[in-house]
Amino acid sequence: MTRKSxxxxxxxxxxxxxLGLLLLHAAISTRTHPPxxxxxxxLVKALHLTDLCLFTEARYTRHLSQADLSTPFxxxxxxxxxxxxxxxxxxxxxxxxxxxxxx
Amino acid sequence: xxxxxxxxxxxxxxxxxxxxxxKVKNIGLLILYALIVFxxxxxxxxxxxxxxxxxxxxxxxxxxxxxxxxxxxxxxxPLRYRDEILKIRGVQAVEGRLxxxxxxxxxxxxxxxxxxxxxxxxxxxxxxxxxxxxxxxxHRHGPEEQAMPLVGAETIGAGNIVIGNGIARVRNxxxxxxxxxxxxxxxxxxxxxxxxxxSASELVSSDLILMTEPDFRRFFGxxxxxxxxxxxxxxxxxxxxxxxxxxxxxxxxxxxxxxxEILRTYDSIFNWRGGMMIVILSAAVLAFVIFxxxxxxxxxxxxxxxxxxxxxxxxxxxxxxxxxxxEGAVISLTAFLAGVILAYIHVFxxxxxxxxxxxxxxxxxxxxxKLMPFVSAEQLTTLFFLTVVPYTVSTIVPxxxxxxxxxxxxxxxTGE
Numbered sequence: 001m002t003r004k005s006x007x008x009x010x011x012x013x014x015x016x017x018x019l020g021l022l023l024l025h026a027a028i029s030t031r032t033h034p035p036x037x038x039x040x041x042x043l044v045k046a047l048h049l050t051d052l053c054l055f056t057e058a059r060y061t062r063h064l065s066q067a068d069l070s071t072p073f074x075x076x077x078x079x080x081x082x083x084x085x086x087x088x089x090x091x092x093x094x095x096x097x098x099x100x101x102x103x
Numbered sequence: 104x105x106x107x108x109x110x111x112x113x114x115x116x117x118x119x120x121x122x123x124x125x126k127v128k129n130i131g132l133l134i135l136y137a138l139i140v141f142x143x144x145x146x147x148x149x150x151x152x153x154x155x156x157x158x159x160x161x162x163x164x165x166x167x168x169x170x171x172x173x174x175x176x177x178x179x180x181p182l183r184y185r186d187e188i189l190k191i192r193g194v195q196a197v198e199g200r201l202x203x204x205x206x207x208x209x210x211x212x213x214x215x216x217x218x219x220x221x222x223x224x225x226x227x228x229x230x231x232x233x234x235x236x237x238x239x240x241x242h243r244h245g246p247e248e249q250a251m252p253l254v255g256a257e258t259i260g261a262g263n264i265v266i267g268n269g270i271a272r273v274r275n276x277x278x279x280x281x282x283x284x285x286x287x288x289x290x291x292x293x294x295x296x297x298x299x300x301x302s303a304s305e306l307v308s309s310d311l312i313l314m315t316e317p318d319f320r321r322f323f324g325x326x327x328x329x330x331x332x333x334x335x336x337x338x339x340x341x342x343x344x345x346x347x348x349x350x351x352x353x354x355x356x357x358x359x360x361x362x363x364e365i366l367r368t369y370d371s372i373f374n375w376r377g378g379m380m381i382v383i384l385s386a387a388v389l390a391f392v393i394f395x396x397x398x399x400x401x402x403x404x405x406x407x408x409x410x411x412x413x414x415x416x417x418x419x420x421x422x423x424x425x426x427x428x429x430e431g432a433v434i435s436l437t438a439f440l441a442g443v444i445l446a447y448i449h450v451f452x453x454x455x456x457x458x459x460x461x462x463x464x465x466x467x468x469x470x471x472x473k474l475m476p477f478v479s480a481e482q483l484t485t486l487f488f489l490t491v492v493p494y495t496v497s498t499i500v501p502x503x504x505x506x507x508x509x510x511x512x513x514x515x516x517t518g519e
Binding site for chain 2: 003004005006008009011012015016018019022023025026029030033034035036037039040041042043044045046047048049050051052053054055056057058059061062063064065066067068
């Protein structure tokens with residue numbers, strides 16, 4: 001009968017091997033810039049783009065770096081944000097300083 | 104060495120038998136543990152990969168964007184600003200950018216309308232065609248169809264548009280079809296889809312609509328002498344902040360945005376401290392920590408009696424500590440490896456399936472993108488020390504305390 005320790009050590013070895021293969025996959029995929037990345041960079045350069053197209057729900061979430069200074073994200077670190085993407089975004093560094101207590 | 108390995112294997116055998124006696128409890132712990140590692144690792148992989156990709160892609164964005172601010176809001180930029188900025192020493196070129204938003208009430212989607220820079224067409228005409236940038240509508244046609252080379256305004260042509268793949272997907276529209284837009288004056292304006300931007304570039308182009316300058320001005324009613332903002336390039340990148348200061352002095356109502364600021368914005372977006380997901384996650388992690396701590400550190404009377412019996416039959420304190428070490432290691436190592444492997448598959452092979460609803464939010468147009476697997480050894484080490492080490496250590500300490508007391512006292516301890 002196979003010993004329990006042998007089964008466990010084989011399982012750990014198999015898991016480690018899979019993780020090793022995945023890390024190898026990561027290393028190979030990122031070693032050289034793949035065509036997709038080159039393509040995105042070319043498009044950003046050609047069209048003078050400034051932002052990633054991640055959140056298209058509002059203009060200030062679509063172009064985060066170009067948003068007005070008075071948009072919810074940039075108003076105040078604790079200003080209420082009603083879009084779900086607000087849960088991912090933090091206030092910019094320059095306004096994170098608290099000027100006075102609010103309550 | 105061989106005898107040492109054999110001894111460890113015997114201890115592992117004993118530990119596994121001991122764990123299997125409390126099968127349901129330990130398997131439950133293992134699944135919960137793996138799930139926590141999976142979520143933590145997924146967040147780590149996703150945030151790191153997207154930050155890295157953003158920094159690589161947006162490094163090609165304009166060196167400086169200058170906006171005009173009126174009453175605290177982004178306003179149209181008069182072209183005379185461009186001429187004045189061009190006179191500043193060190194400024195190489197200033198180009199007006201024309202872009203804006205259009206809400207499509209039929210599909211409830213926001214589009215970004217953009218005029219390709221005038222130079223793009225000329226530059227591209229001089230160089231080899233960019234075959235990879237624009238392709239046929241990929242979701243409707245086979246990949247065997249030829250890629251279309253240019254995105255310049257001159258090649259788009261009046262009355263035509265080039266659309267992002269996200270728009271093509273949402274509208275189920277393809278090359279040659281017309282999209283009816285409503286201009287600022289309320290008139291209908293049909294524009295023909297000349298081409299679709301490739302799906303590989305969706306992370307930057309999913310909601311884009313490229314059109315010619317006359318079409319854009321007619322669409323939004325923007326006068327000839329105005330643009331949305333200015334893209335400034337300088338001779339020496341070291342002087343960027345000096346030039347930005349000069350622009351602000353020259354035009355106090357302007358707002359220069361340097362490329363570094365754009366990159367920093369994206370660096371801080373998916374930060375660990377940011378938002379609801381991490382707050383919810385930290386509650387889950389805290390619950391797990393309490394559960395694991397209770398399981399690992401609080402020895403039950405039965406376990407204490409077991410230690411007493413083992414000592415009485417000749418086990419040494421070091422053997423008991425070794426057994427408890429393996430007990431912690433078996434659970435934490437298995438859960439760690441399983442969690443990390445699943446997280447990698449989740450983020451880099453299944454397009455972050457679990458995070459997608461949260462990332463999409465209320466967006467109708469969401470890009471379908473595949474992140475490049477940027478994984479660092481630092482991430483895995485941090486995760487390992489945050490998960491495996493504390494659990495293993497917390498199983499050893501109480502066992503050591505129990506193992507150092509008299510076996511008789513340990514066995515006589517109050518029953519379960």
